[in-house]
Every structure is written in structure tokens, then in C-alpha cells.
Amino acid sequence: MEDQVRKFLQSRFAEAVVREENFRGDQSFYIKPEALYDICQALMEDTELDMHYLADVTSVDWLGHEEEMGGRFEVVYNLYSLQHKYRFFLKAMLPADNPTIDSLTPLWNGANWTEREVWDMMGITFTGHPNLTKILTTDELDGHPLRRDYPLTYEVPQFNWNKDDPPEVIK
Amino acid sequence: MGPQHPATHGVLRVILEIDGERIVKATPVVGYLHTGIEKTMESKLYYKAIPCTDRMDYLAPMMNNLGFCLAVEKLMDIEVPEKVKWARVCLAELSRIKSHLVWLGTHAMDLGAVSMSLYTFREREMIVDIYEACGGQRMMTTYIRIGGLANDIPPDFEKLVRKFLKVMPERLNDYETLLTNNQIFIRRTKDVAVISAEDAINWSLSGPMLRGSGVKHDLRKDNPYSGYENFDFDIALGEKGDTYDRYKLRLEEMRQSMRIIQQAVDGMPPGPYRAHVPGVVLPPKDDILHKMESLIFHFKIITDGFKSPRGAVYQGIESPKGELGFYISSDGTNRPNRVRVRPPSFINLACLPALCEGSLISDAVAAIGTIDIVLGEVDR
Secondary structure, three states, X not given: OHHHHHHHHHHHHOOOEXXXXXXXXXXXXXXXXXXXHHHHHHHHHOOOOOXXXXXXXXXXXXXXXXXXXXXXXXXXXXXXXXXXXEEEEEXXXXXXXXXXXXXXXXXXXXXHHHHHHHHXXXXXXEEOOOOOOOOOOOOOOOOOOOOOOOOOOOOOOOOHHHOOOOXXXXX | OOOOOHHHOOOOEEXXXXXXXXXXXXXXXXXXXXXXXXXXXXXXXXXXXHHHHOOOOOOOHHHHXXXXXXXXXXXXXXXXXXXXXXXXXXXXXXXXXXXXXXXXXXXXXXXXXXXXXHHHHHHHHHHHHHHHHHHOOOOOOOXXXXXXXXXXXXXXXXXXXXXXHHHHHXXXXXHHHHHOOOHHHHHHXXXXXXXXXXXXXXXXXXXXXXXXXXXXXXXXXXXXOOOHHHOOOOOOOOXXXXXXXXXXXXXXXXXXXXXXXXXXXXXXXXXXXXXXXXXOOOOOHHHHHHOHHHHHHHHHHHHHOOOOOOEEEEEXXXXXXXXXEEEEEEOOOOOOOEEEEEOHHHHHHXXXXXXXXXXXXXXXXXXXXXXXXXXXXXXX
16 A cells, blocks of 8 residues: 555655655655645545545654754644555644645545644644634643743633732743 | 533533424634634643543543654654554554443434433443553543653553453343334434435534535545554445444444454564654653663653654544544744644534434434544644
8 A cells, every 4th residue: 555655646746745754664755735735635636545534643752852853843634545444644843933735624624623623732833724723732831831942830821819920930 | 592501412502492392593602612722732741641631522532642643743743563563553442432332322212212221321331440440540541652652551441441351242132122223223313314325525524423414534544543554443434424324434433443453463573662762752661660761851852842844744534533633833942833623513503503403302312423523632
């Protein structure tokens, strides 16, 4: 299956594939972020590969490793073929300031909440998303907690007892 | 509706726009239980991240332990002994039955059959007792560890499991006499919250929600892990994808789980309960008291952990709710750079508007129940 996916990507999106990686049997293709939507649309229409199941959308913050990774944020698309029982990953690297990528919600309804979660937790904007709002964190919380530079014990939610005296930043 | 509403199974809030009794628009609001588990796991050594996992899906804690440990084992390239695999399969399937029993009790209670939860919790107690015999804990077990188990399976494990296997089939038949042909139950569930196979795939649903629509996808068969390829069982499938189909399917899944447990206890091979990988897997407790090297490795692993190779792995397992996946991205240090949990309840819950828009308010209760959410996992 690996070869079929590679052939598919090479034949139609040769210039969009940056590099590929195989670690412990998990195949991933790093692609240029601007080509993501077209690749996924082509995958949706392709009946032979049958990559119609978007299992997950997630993101990784590579703070401190930007140069070797080619960007700070990594967006990971977890695609699965129900027919071939094969899984592979599409990954795109995004820059540190204003990370933006196309939304896949027009193709997959399942991407709706996962993309919202990535935006909420990591601050990556998905253009074309119908409702890109906070999903897990409270409305009062500023910032995106899963970024590596977001301190772990920073306490923002305020209660009655500390309403007038906001808690200190504990790093 | 919610967040404090008994039929929302925790702290789910659904904003319902209604026209009389009809739902025009449903918007689920989640996040009330968000505790930042993924963030916490990033800051911990691999071993110390395991207790975070069973706080997510607390109805099937062994499943979460198993998923995370399999992912770390994949990252570190550890092969576990056969006995561990069989014991894990046995415990995982017990977890599946345990989770389905809670689902059955609460779902039937939402739909008016209040006595069901009394019966299902009676059988759940037997599984919880098995947990207690294994790891000493009834809910947050943390029994499955990287490279093996927390301690050897107890001597009375087989007796307890066999007792459960003897009692359970009859009890399942009892449940069916209460619900399967119950006119009230049928009218509350047939043709309610229907989702077609195409829609289910498009919504990225997994587990009983996907199989209920007739899509044959079960990671235990499709991408076997932990030795599932050695077991003989069938995948239950629904036809129409309505609430009643998913009810029948989950009952059938419990029967198939019992088949697997039967095979697992019958053929449990002898052997060590932990892999022998010095420096990565904790040495057995007995060795620590008698061997100097084991004591040193134990101390090293607990205080400093182990260095993981750089790379990213994904391990998906078939949890009672659906595909539970752990994506671990490592930057070569002793702590994960990122742990992503693919939460099946969260992704399944996203389709709630599609299930209940246009139906009656009381059907929303059936729809929430049939998705089988656990808010600890939705919000993490």
C-alpha cells in the first residue's frame, strides 16, 4: 500500500511532497501546507486507494527544533483506508508566526471538532472552517495551552476568593 | 440541556433550539471537565504518565493503559512476553464488558427502564473485583505497564474469571428478556438517531457507532495488536444504524468478548510478567530485593526514566467506545514532546447534531445515550 500511496502522490503532486519518513512502520509524508486541500480532495475522489476515513487531526509544537524540522508547528492528518486496512500520515510544517492551513471540514465533517481542538489548544488557524471557536478551554483563558512555551501551572481561572487579587504566574 | 442533567452522562451541555417538541438545532458544548491531561503527560516521564491515562475513560481504565503502553512499546521497540499479551487481552475484554454494562444500565435508565442499572451494576461488580484482585484498585487500575504488568496475575484470577464467565451468559439473556422485545424500549429506539454508512465514515465515527451502520471496521481484526490475531471471534454488525441496532450490537459484542476471555484463560501460557529490557522496563519486584543491578535500574528508571528515540508513533486500539489512539511524538529526551489521544467519544459526539436535529426532545436523550460518551475522555 505504501508504494501505491507514494505513486499516487508522486504522479499528481510531485512538487508538493517535501520528504517522507517511516518510523516503526508508520508511514508519513511531509507535504507543503498549501497543497493539503487539493491532495485530500484527490484522495477523497480516488476510489482505488480508498482513503476515505480521516481518523484524526492533531498538531505538535517543535519549539527549539524549528530549523531541523522546517517550521515550528506540525499538523498531522491521520488517514485510514477501511478497505485496505492501511494507515498513513500527512504532515505539514507551519511557521511560528501566524500558522495557517486550509480546513478539511468541507470534505470531512469529522474534521470539524478536531480542527477546533487544534485551534484551541495550539493556535493554528484553519481557513474555511465554518465555526472556528474555542471548544475545550474556558472563554476566559487566553493563549493556547498545548504550546510548549505555555507554562504548565499558570492559573488563570478566577474564583470568588481571588476575584480582586489575580493569582500570580507560577512557572 | 445540561451540564447538570442526569441524562447527559456527566457534564455535557447541549443547546437545543426547539420548535414545540421538535429540535431545530442542537449544539453540544463540552470542556467542563477539561483538566489538560495531554499537557500534563508531556511534562512527565513515560512511566509516570500512565496514571493520567486511566483518568480519561474511567469506565474502561485498562483500555487506556493498554493503548498508551502499546504506543510506548512501539516507540521503544519492546517485545512483551506471550503471557503478558494474553493477560492483557483478557483484561481488555473484561474492560469492554464493564464499559458496555455501564452503558446498558444508564442508557436503559434514560429510556425509562430504571431497574436495568441495578442488574448491570451487579455484574460490573464482579469485574471490578477481578481488577481489585489484580492491581489492588477498583477503578483507576494503572495495572498495565510499559513492557508488562504491574505485578503477576494473582492466583485466584482464573477462578474469578471463570466464575464470571459461568454467570454472565445467563445474565445477558436476562437483560434481553427485559429489553429486546419490550415495546416501550423498541418504540424509543427503533429508527431513532439513524446515521447511514457514508455519513458515519464522513463523520470519522468509530466503534459501535460505525459498525452499527454496517461498516466492518474493527482494529482487533484489521490491524491486530497484543496478539488478537490468535483469538477466534466475530465482529458484530448493525444494518440500519439506528439506536436499536447499536443496542443489539453492543450486547453481541459482550458475547464475543466472553468468547475471547474464555480462550484467553484456557490458553494462558506460563512465563514472566514483564519483558526483560534492562534500563527501559522496570525489573520484577522480587529481583529488586535480591539483585544489585535490578535495584540500580529500578532507581534509574524511576528518577530519570529512559531516553526514547526521536520519531512519532501511532497506536490505535479498539476501545469500547471506538478507536482509541495514542500518537506519541518524541524529540529524543526522556519525556514525550507531545502525546495526542485520539478520543473516540469526543469524535463520536461531534455527530450529535446530525443524529437529533429534526427529532423530538426525548430522542436527544436516546441519541446521547447511544453514542456512549464518557466526559472524562471527551474533555480530557
